[in-house]
Amino acid sequence: MATPTPLDPQMKIMLDVFNAAGPMFLRAETAEQARAKMRALLEANPIPPPAIYRVEDRRIPGADGEVAARVYTPEGNPPMGVLVFFHGGGWVLGDLESHDRVCRALANQAGCVAVSIDYRLAPEHVFPAGAEDCYAATKWVSENAASIGAEGTRLAVGGDSAGGNLAAVVSMMARDRGGPPIAFQLLMYPVTDCALDTPSQKEFAADGHVLSRADMEWFWKNYTDPVAEKNNPYACPLRAKDLKNLPPALVLTASHDPLRDEGERFAERLIAAGVKTTCTRYEGVTHGFVSFADGLDKGKEGQRQAADALRAAFAR
Template sequence: MPDEPAADVQAVLDAIEAMDAPDYHELTAPEARDLRRGFFDDDGADASADAADRTVPGPGLEIPVRVYRPDADGPHPVVVYFHGGGFVLGTLDSRDPICRTLATDAECVVVSVAYRLAPEHPFPAAVEDAYAATEWVAANAGAVGGDPDRVAVAGDSAGGNLAAAVSLAARDRDGPDVAHQALAYPVLDYREDGYPSHEENATGYFLEAAGMAWFDDHYVDSWVHRANPYLSPVAAASHADLPPATVVTCGFDPLRDEGLAYVDALEAAGVPVTHRHYEDLIHGVASMVADPVDTRSGREVLAQFAADLREALHGRPPEPQR
């Protein structure tokens, strides 16, 4: 393993350190949201994917979503996308560059979901919102220009957790037929099992132990939830009959070993897995693809993520770029 992250990512870490801003885990949730707002928001994304905001029915409420359509004739596969942010932070805007890229490069409709956030809405509110949105998309794919037989779930970090949880819930509840689950550096185990990566990458690599504890305290309001598979998908009694998966892990990420554990669990259950491991990258790198934080590493990770989704949903790799 390298001694430090890739040069372009290390430059981002150095710039964050030089900002001398307060750590969000020293703030209230609303203060932290204000601090983070705009940090990864897009000011100049490729606008080739058309986007429109709407709501879909949820558990006693309307859930805001943003629908991205590729510039090509459909119907297209649909990817229901869940943003990261520790279940406390994150917005539709914060993942706009990712969703536009997936819509264009994977040639699919992307439905990005603004699920309820903690601490105002602790576990399992986000899971139930994510499941309800996926259920609606599967039943109403034509309304967004999508193909109901090719519905996938995807997400980064906390959103990766939700994509895995929705995959489990769809199996357990005889729900939507999920064609694929694509998880970028997901959080997958709240049982405090002492993964080595938690200690190895506790500080200095964007997502830190203190921040993880802050997210944990906001999202998980009782210890009784920790082994619930919809909170800790690695802890599921069985991983059989789950959708094929793409799982991204990064060497300098405290969540690295949770991702590896999920890959192992899926493979042991006979679920096809494409595992992309980036030894010299950090948590959150796929969001570093637009001003004010734009890296070559982030673009490469996101391009491969889109390529894997395209192959999974279309049965073919990306077309050569001219």
């Protein structure tokens, strides 16, 4: 058996702080209590978010009524490429605030407009509500890009964790439903399967590395019935029979993440289907590392790689 990669020293310091507060997600409690804990962790960060030229909150059409969206515009000359971003949080947690820093960084570094979508959350709104909101929002951005200083023909989708799942799903929906045309998909440690049977799911089953297998069981239970939807590609992209004709992709994974293997397997399947795909594993870090860029050099590296890939996709 290969010797496990040691934790990055900066990552270890962060984990020691996180673990001193107990498990990150309150699996035995209500969704709202878990959301409150996540908000408290975010509010405890004393570092100001990255400055950006303009931030605007809007209401745009979702699948069943309006959803909140936040538009980030960096300095530069419009029209710009546009990233539609879906936050992580297991389809249960997260909002516009939880991923504000990541969206600011990606918009600034990629020189693009970023539109963060506050899709409906489970368990109040189970699958496919959130996925359909994300598709509807992406369609709106494509059709109304000029109103936000963007160019609808240079459109990317992206997200982290459950948001990476939603970005992959929206890419498939757009292919299957005749649009909108998507130029690129950014998938950061994405959820791609409900089976939870990979080696990394077993290796990092316990608490202590930000996300555990028990967390994923809790998230899936809140989002949908995994048994009923296990072969639905809009829930489990890895189970899709056909991954051809999807947008080029960047898949980022973390060595100490239960989602590592399913993300890498999805990248392998994209490549086998003829989709231009880059997959990069960041060693010594955990799930969520891109969001930890304030104190983690590899988080900064992940943000830079993602931004460079977006910039290159928009240039094409």
